[in-house]
Amino acid sequence: MAQLFQMKPPTKMNISFKINGKAHSVDTDGDAPLLWVIRDVLDLKGTKFGCGKAACGACTIHVDGEAVRSCSFAAKFAEGKEITTIEGLGNAENPHPVQQAWIEEIVPQCGYCQPGFMMATAALIDKNPSPTDEDIDDNIINICRCGTYYRMRKAIHRAAELKNSTTSNS
Amino acid sequence: MTTTKKKISRRKFIVRTLLGGTGVILGTAYLARNPLRRELNKSLNAAEPPFMGNTDTPLVWFEITSDNKVRLHSPKVEMGQGTFTGLAQLAADELEVDVTQIEMVHAETITGNVDGMSTGGSTSIASLWQPLRELAATMREMLKLQAAKQMGLEVQALEVSNGVIASGSNSMTYGQVVDGVTEWEIPEIPALKDANDFKFIGKPVPRLDLTDKVVGTPMFGIDASMPDMLFGAVVRPSQIGAKFISADATEAHNMPGVVRVVEEEDFIGVVAHTMIEAENAKKVIKVEWQTERNWSTQDIEDLIKVGNGDPMVIQKTGNAKKILEDQESNDNGDIITAEFKSPIGAHAQLEPNGAVAFVESDKATIMISTQVVSFTRKEVAERLGFDEEQVNVIPTYLGGGFGRRLHTPNAVQAALMSKAVGKPVKCFFDRKEEFQNDTFRPPTHHLLKAKLDSNGMIEAFEHNVSSGDVMYGSPLVPGFVEPILGSDIGAWRGGMIQYGAIPNFRAVSWRVKLPFATSWWRSLGLLANTFAIESFLDELALKNGKNPVEFRLQQIQNDKAGDRLRKVIEAAADKANYTDEVVNGIAMGFAASTDAGTPCAHVAEVSIENKQIKVHKVTCSIDPGIAVNPDQVKAQCEGSIIMGISASMFERMYVEEGQLRPIIYGPYQMALMRHAPKDIDVIILENNDKPGAVGEPPLGPIGAAIANAVFRLTSQRLREMPLQLA
């Protein structure tokens, strides 16, 4: 029987960061996954737990603009960073182009994996304003069990379009 | 209009403010049907799913709020299938409100509006099609009668639209009408709207939960919380058949954040201040499990074999058995046989199972993703020694259902931990536990036999399927059913022959008991059974060089079900321009199935790239009768096709050293974005007078359609899921 690794005792530490534009300072086990700080300490529940192994992407957030799977990101690494979750991407009144595209294509079914996909997509179109189908296949590797990939692909193209049109207008 | 003046009785109609708005509690005379009196096979397998609602307590269906919104307390849960939107459409049309005026909420068990069975089997819309519209229409007439009284007008003079009752310039909103009313006049059930007058039914209304789900606000089970809540973790076994014997939790007591170790007769868990603390403490609990043997994949495959277990003839026409046992035909090779297999499948829904529970001295509250609200309540009540009325189950959105949430022992575990600490406790599975303690789709083995006549048409056809159980062991199926029915309806779902013009056919189900839990998995046996039957049909067609679509069409009987199937097959083949030719490296594969009364056909366009099967396009035609929401019917078809591609091309649990594995996404391969077809063309036919099943039927034909295309490309007949090239 394999011997399981045992966690070292938690070291409580103070961690300060900005989340969705707002400064926070939390006392927490520095090694604990940032996901649980976001969900259970800051009560931002839009970021989901799917596997805890960085395999499904449901917990994807942005750290300084980069897509990060927060179940595999120790809280201590958030120190001094700017974090964005689905709640900070946009809202019902002022949706992010990715959210707008998701609404137009009526993407979600159960909806559970969708925030992770939208965060990954927002990072993608930031880096690559006009992703090809192949770019989408290579970058968007989260898991959706309801099988909304078909609509998602359309929404990702649409999001890029929307983002490019707002950028060119401004 | 005939109206019956009725004094309000608590059992019939009550207006109350308990729920925050003004509620109208409708009596349940409309729904007083006893589904168990129906022929069970029929009600579970066929086209007329009853709504198994609670029949003896008042139900809260609608609340009308002062801002003129209608809150609909849904006995069906929303797990992505769009049922909230569909039910709102049904209600809106009869209530004469805009669909966006309806706010859908999950009915808590305390409101009484509990589905006695489940949300599952693709029955939600179908079962509520008539009752919900009748309720809504009745409520509209009640509001009109009341308004007439308040406005001093004849009810005939009133017009209703968007929740406003008007006569000329004189008007009242529903919200105004219900304010302060304690006595209602109840009409007979009014005539329902003609289909031509539907404003919402049949329209592609955007999902009502769309914006919420896009901005991240909906509450799933794992998002639920209660004040002062603690976190629990339960030790779960990895070995198949492991029984909890004892545990040593000495070390866990001293772990940081631990509040209490909870030991029950059948499990041990730990409660701590944070989820991570609970999980860390759980790791140091040493549990002694008892297992009887170390199962392997081979052991399971040896069990799942046609010829093992209890056979039952589930379908019989003519004399297939005799014809196919004819020794001379056998010797001459006239009898064609083939075998197919499907693996153990995991649900792999993204939201793990779990619950938030708070047990107080005289009541319990459970917040949970469940497909069996009433059974969750029953199980918790039984274990706590409470009456069911003392347990309020509050269903949340489900982060995927797929049948996984038809078993909710996790609610009991959370409740017992809460009881032990006197505070609310949230407790969830981790992903490894999900994979190893799933209620799996059972593996199957299929043996098919056929004899063709001199014209190359099927003279006799037989399908044998061996499978682990699907419905037995589920709380949905009472124990007494098992000896009556014998075979497992879930296991042979899709296993019957749908081509009724074949003169001799029969289907035999072989029931095998497996050492691990197998149960409902979206579409049950449909995917595997259709894979076997429809692959074999292609083989038979090609035997004499027949066009597989024509071959199928010629063997469909002339009745209503046959007509609907024929139209669906023709529609898919026509729209896809079905051809036997391989064009630019892409071949088409065809398959069809009828599930829960809904026929569906797929044409899959497939190529081989880097030695991998690639599905480019699927043309799907489906006849759900009435499509209440065509957009969501399409969404269910797209989702079923992609989930079906995932299951038939990638997914497979195996058994090693007594453990079900793998334990994580990735090693448990699933379809990703790159595997989804870039084009899915859905054609909706409506050849019935009521809505039928949608959420599962389109899963049926996908595996066979892909395999049939692969044969065109490679001459390899793939007989096993997941489909892999030699």
Next chain:
Amino acid sequence: MKRIKTWLLFSPLLVAGIMVIGNPGSGTEPPHKTAELTTPDEAFDVMMQVLTHKRCVNCHPADNYPRQGEDSHKHLFGVERGVANAGMAATNCNTCHQDENNNYSGVPGAPEWSLAPLSMAWQGLTKYEIARSMLDRNKNGNRSLEELEHHLTEHALVLWAFEPGVNAEGIPREKPPVSKEDYITAVKEWIEHGAVVPDETTN
């Protein structure tokens, strides 16, 4: 700890024994022998036992797919090298891999987590080919011998091989069959003696 001549320590029989000890799940540390390396060729062998180990080679693939696991399978989910050896534009190495191992998720991590450039592909090469490639300034990122020694003995990403953390099931990853100290000693000794790649026909 008892001193043993390295030629004895790394005789095939003993290496096989050590490999068993080092199997995933055993959690056993590789034996740390403050080795007394007698010849540069022996030092070379010790060094190469590390550099040919999957903990190193998994990120020196000869194609565009990182490898992972004890069986060196292609990285799951179709993860690719990308233009800068650090994954794709949005989903890159750091989407999951941080500056240290994550014991909750079992995702390994170290600073600069990335693939070695294609010029440094080691997958499928013999230890001699790896060594010659490593010394070739056209392939090794134009490193001098001194820079190479620094890279091999001090670079956190390289030394991660000795602290590879646990996998998704919490089971420790297999470590190279040589301790970090012995490896570093061996690298230094080999380089000190001119970084001569032994003649493979006589070894």
